[in-house]
Amino acid sequence: MKNSQGSAQSMLNKYLGRLERLINEYREAELAQFEGHGGKKAKFDDLVWYHVDPNTGRRTRFLCGVHGRKGKGNAGNHPIYALPYPYDHLIKVWIIETTNTPLSVNEKKTRTSVARKLLSLMDGDLYEQSECTITSLNLGARSADRLRPFLAFCAEKGVMRKVNLKGSDSRDRTGHATFDNTLEKLPDIQAVLALADIFSTVFEYVDEHGSLRPGKEIKIHDALVVTFGTLSLASPNRTSAEIPVLPKQRLHCYSESNGEPVYYLDWIGSKGYGNNKNHILAVLADPIKKAMNFFYKACEPARILCRFYENPDQSLKALLGGFEIAPELKRNLNLAQRPNLFTLGYALGFYGANDCVPILKEGVDLTSTYKSQRGHFFEKKPIYSLRPKDQLSVSQTRSAALAGLPHLFGYANMPKVFSDKSVVSVEEVQEWWIAFYRTSILPEFPLSFSSGESSIKLKDAMFCFLGSWLYGAPESVGSGGKVFQKTNYAVVPLASLGASVLTRLVGQGRYTTSIFQDYGFSSELILRPHSLRHLSNTLADLSSIPVEIITAWSGRKNPEQTHTYIHTTHDEKASRVSAILNSPDIDRRDIRVVSQNQLTQTTNLPASVTSTGLCTQNLNVTPCNYLNDFVSQCFMCPETCHIAGDVKTIEFFEKDLSFQTLRLESVACDPRLPNSQAMRQWYLIHSRNTHILSMLNDLMKSKPVGTMIRYSNKNSEFSLTDLNTKIITKVACALPDFEARLKGIIEDKTARTASDANPELRSLLSSFGLSEGEV
Known part of the structure; x- marks a missing residue:
C-alpha cells in the first residue's frame, strides 16, 4: 500500500520521481555481496543487512531502520523500526554505494549511521531539507563531515537540492588556543606512571621467559590490557588497528659490531602502510620481552583450536606442535591419533584428568524405549576416550543425569541446539560447532580483522584468546552477547579483543570500571590509547629525531601528518629553524x-x-x-x-x-x-x-x-x-576510450554471470548434447 501511495506522489514531484527511479535501478541489481538475517539473500524490505566482502569474507552488520535501535544479530529487524517509504529503501542504496568505497569498515558504518539518523529525525521529505533544517537537528559535532558525502550523492542523483553543509565552528583560533588544544591530546603522565605500576603487579609472578611461577595465577585479560598499553608506549602504533594483528613472535634484537642492541617486532601495517620491522624503545625492552614471551606460550591453546578448525584431519601431535600437555593428561592420550573436538579440548586442559560424560550404550535404539527408562542405556565414558560415533544425550542442563553437552561446552544451562533429536554423535557435534563458529562467531575465518582493515590468520596471531578468558566462564553474568561466545571453544575475534582493551583503559560502559580503578587508583585516571601515539611522537621530536624517521616509525607516508602528533612548544621549535633552513650538504651531481x-x-x-x-x-x-x-x-x-x-x-x-x-x-x-x-x-x-x-x-x-x-x-x-x-x-x-573498455568488461562479466545462472539446467542439457540456445 505504501509503495502505491509513493508512486502517486512521485508523479507529482520531480524529486520523488527521481528517487523512485533510483531505488528501482538498485533493486534490479544483483546483491550477491549482501545477506539478510540467517544468511538468506538480502531483500530491500529487510531492516538488517550484512555485507560480505567478496575478497576476504569479512561480514559487516548494517542497520537499515530508524536510528537509535541497537543490539546484535536480528535486533532491530521488527517492522515497527522501519523508516517511512521511500527512505527505508534509500538507506539501502546508500549502504550499497558506501560499501564500494575504499574506507575502513568503521567509517562505512558511521557514514550510513549518520544518514539513517538524518532520515529518522528530519521533518518532512528529504528534498525539503536545507542547511538550516539539518543543522537544527543537532546530529553531533562530527556528523557534518560524515553526512556531506550522502547529501552530495543525493544531490547528484537529483533527489534533493544541493546543500552546502558547514560544520559548527566556535573555536578560538588564536595561536595559544591551538597549542593548548594540542596539549590535550597528550596523556596524563600520572596515568602513564600508574600503568607501569599495574604492569609490575600483573606480571609479578611471570619470569623473563614468560613462565608463570607454579602455584600462582595471573589475570590474563589484565595482562592483555597492560601489554597493549606498554606496546603503545614503546612504539607509536595504532593501538586498536595494529596491535591485535601482531603475528606470534618473541621480541627481536639486532646489533652491528657489538654496538647498542636495536629491538623490534614484525608489524602488520595499516592505512595503506606496508608491513615492517617496527622499532621498540630499548628502555621498555625488558617488560615487552616478558609480556611477549608470556602470550607466546599462554595463547597457544587458542591457536591450536584455530588450526583444528582449518583442518580437523591432522594428528594430535601435528596439531599440538611444541605445546606441552600436562603429564596427568598426556598419559591418557595417543598423539598419533586424529583427535575429535573434545579429545583435543582434553589435551588443551579444558577438563580434569578423569572427567567423564554419559554416552549411549552400543547397539541401543532409544526410539523403542520409554523416556523414564533411558538412564539404564547410558554409561559413563572418560572424555579422553570419546570416539566420533559415540552418542551423547541432547539434555541442555548439566544437572540432568544424562547431560553430556553442557559439561563438554562448560555451560550449566546450554542454549538449545539439537532440539529435534534425543541423541547426537560426537562427530555431528563437531561438524555443527565448526560450521557454527565459522558462520556466527567469525564469518571471515580463518582470517580475523582488527578495528581497521588489517587482518591475519587467527592461528598465527600473537594475542589469541579463548572466549572464557575474555567474557568469563559460561555460568558468569555479564558480557558475551553472541550465543556460545563464552565457551572455551569460541576463539575471540581480534576486533573484539582490541575493543575490550580500549574499554578497560578508559572505563567505558555502565558495568565497566577502568583498570586503574581495579588496582586502587583514582577513577579520574584514564588513558586514551591514541594519546600514547602523540606522546611517543612528541618525545621523539624532543630527542631531535628527524621528522622523516618519526614518520616512518609511526607508520605514515606523509611527514606533514606527523606534525599534528608533535606537541613541542613554540620556543623549542624556533630553536631548530636554523637547522631546517641550513640543510646538510647534498650530492651536487644529482x-x-x-x-x-x-x-x-x-x-x-x-x-x-x-x-x-x-x-x-x-x-x-x-x-x-x-x-x-x-x-x-x-x-x-x-x-x-x-x-x-x-x-x-x-x-x-x-x-x-x-x-x-x-x-x-x-x-x-x-x-x-x-x-x-x-x-x-x-x-x-x-x-x-x-x-x-x-x-x-x-x-x-x-x-x-x-x-x-x-x-x-x-x-x-x-x-x-x-x-x-x-x-x-x-x-x-x-x-x-576507457569507457568502451569498461563497457566491454561489464558486458563480459554479465554474460558470464548469466551463463552460470543455472548450472543444473546446463548440466542436464549437456547430457543430451544440447545447449540452452538450442532449446
Whole structure:
C-alpha cells in the first residue's frame, strides 16, 4: 500500500520521481555481496543487512531502520523500526554505494549511521531539507563531515537540492588556543606512571621467559590490557588497528659490531602502510620481552583450536606442535591419533584428568524405549576416550543425569541446539560447532580483522584468546552477547579483543570500571590509547629525531601528518629553524639538483628537490596540500616538474605503474563492478591517470637528458622544456576510450554471470548434447 501511495506522489514531484527511479535501478541489481538475517539473500524490505566482502569474507552488520535501535544479530529487524517509504529503501542504496568505497569498515558504518539518523529525525521529505533544517537537528559535532558525502550523492542523483553543509565552528583560533588544544591530546603522565605500576603487579609472578611461577595465577585479560598499553608506549602504533594483528613472535634484537642492541617486532601495517620491522624503545625492552614471551606460550591453546578448525584431519601431535600437555593428561592420550573436538579440548586442559560424560550404550535404539527408562542405556565414558560415533544425550542442563553437552561446552544451562533429536554423535557435534563458529562467531575465518582493515590468520596471531578468558566462564553474568561466545571453544575475534582493551583503559560502559580503578587508583585516571601515539611522537621530536624517521616509525607516508602528533612548544621549535633552513650538504651531481639550479637561474622561480623531480611552489610560504591516489605523491601536481634521464625516478615510476595496473585489474575482476557507480567512476579516472603515468615514464626515458617535463591536466598535454635553449615542445596526451573498455568488461562479466545462472539446467542439457540456445 505504501509503495502505491509513493508512486502517486512521485508523479507529482520531480524529486520523488527521481528517487523512485533510483531505488528501482538498485533493486534490479544483483546483491550477491549482501545477506539478510540467517544468511538468506538480502531483500530491500529487510531492516538488517550484512555485507560480505567478496575478497576476504569479512561480514559487516548494517542497520537499515530508524536510528537509535541497537543490539546484535536480528535486533532491530521488527517492522515497527522501519523508516517511512521511500527512505527505508534509500538507506539501502546508500549502504550499497558506501560499501564500494575504499574506507575502513568503521567509517562505512558511521557514514550510513549518520544518514539513517538524518532520515529518522528530519521533518518532512528529504528534498525539503536545507542547511538550516539539518543543522537544527543537532546530529553531533562530527556528523557534518560524515553526512556531506550522502547529501552530495543525493544531490547528484537529483533527489534533493544541493546543500552546502558547514560544520559548527566556535573555536578560538588564536595561536595559544591551538597549542593548548594540542596539549590535550597528550596523556596524563600520572596515568602513564600508574600503568607501569599495574604492569609490575600483573606480571609479578611471570619470569623473563614468560613462565608463570607454579602455584600462582595471573589475570590474563589484565595482562592483555597492560601489554597493549606498554606496546603503545614503546612504539607509536595504532593501538586498536595494529596491535591485535601482531603475528606470534618473541621480541627481536639486532646489533652491528657489538654496538647498542636495536629491538623490534614484525608489524602488520595499516592505512595503506606496508608491513615492517617496527622499532621498540630499548628502555621498555625488558617488560615487552616478558609480556611477549608470556602470550607466546599462554595463547597457544587458542591457536591450536584455530588450526583444528582449518583442518580437523591432522594428528594430535601435528596439531599440538611444541605445546606441552600436562603429564596427568598426556598419559591418557595417543598423539598419533586424529583427535575429535573434545579429545583435543582434553589435551588443551579444558577438563580434569578423569572427567567423564554419559554416552549411549552400543547397539541401543532409544526410539523403542520409554523416556523414564533411558538412564539404564547410558554409561559413563572418560572424555579422553570419546570416539566420533559415540552418542551423547541432547539434555541442555548439566544437572540432568544424562547431560553430556553442557559439561563438554562448560555451560550449566546450554542454549538449545539439537532440539529435534534425543541423541547426537560426537562427530555431528563437531561438524555443527565448526560450521557454527565459522558462520556466527567469525564469518571471515580463518582470517580475523582488527578495528581497521588489517587482518591475519587467527592461528598465527600473537594475542589469541579463548572466549572464557575474555567474557568469563559460561555460568558468569555479564558480557558475551553472541550465543556460545563464552565457551572455551569460541576463539575471540581480534576486533573484539582490541575493543575490550580500549574499554578497560578508559572505563567505558555502565558495568565497566577502568583498570586503574581495579588496582586502587583514582577513577579520574584514564588513558586514551591514541594519546600514547602523540606522546611517543612528541618525545621523539624532543630527542631531535628527524621528522622523516618519526614518520616512518609511526607508520605514515606523509611527514606533514606527523606534525599534528608533535606537541613541542613554540620556543623549542624556533630553536631548530636554523637547522631546517641550513640543510646538510647534498650530492651536487644529482640530475635533480643540476636541473634545480638551471631552473632557478633561468626562470627566477623557487624550486625544491622532491623524490620524483622538482616543485616550483614556494614551500616556505605555501606548504604543499596536494594529494593523489598514487605511490608517487607529486605525480600530476600542476607545480611539479620531472627530469628526463632521472634514473631513480624512472625506476620508481615503473614500480608505481606496475602497482596501479594491478589495482585496475583487481577492480576489473571484482563482482561488484557492474552494480557500483563509485567503482566504475574510479576505474575510468584511474585508467586515465595510469595511462598518463605510463606516457610520462616513456618521455623521461626517450627525451634528451635534462629535459624538463611538466603535465597540464587542463590541456591534457605535456610541456617539454630544454633549459639550455629555452625551447618548449608540446606533446598531446592521446587517451584510449576507457569507457568502451569498461563497457566491454561489464558486458563480459554479465554474460558470464548469466551463463552460470543455472548450472543444473546446463548440466542436464549437456547430457543430451544440447545447449540452452538450442532449446
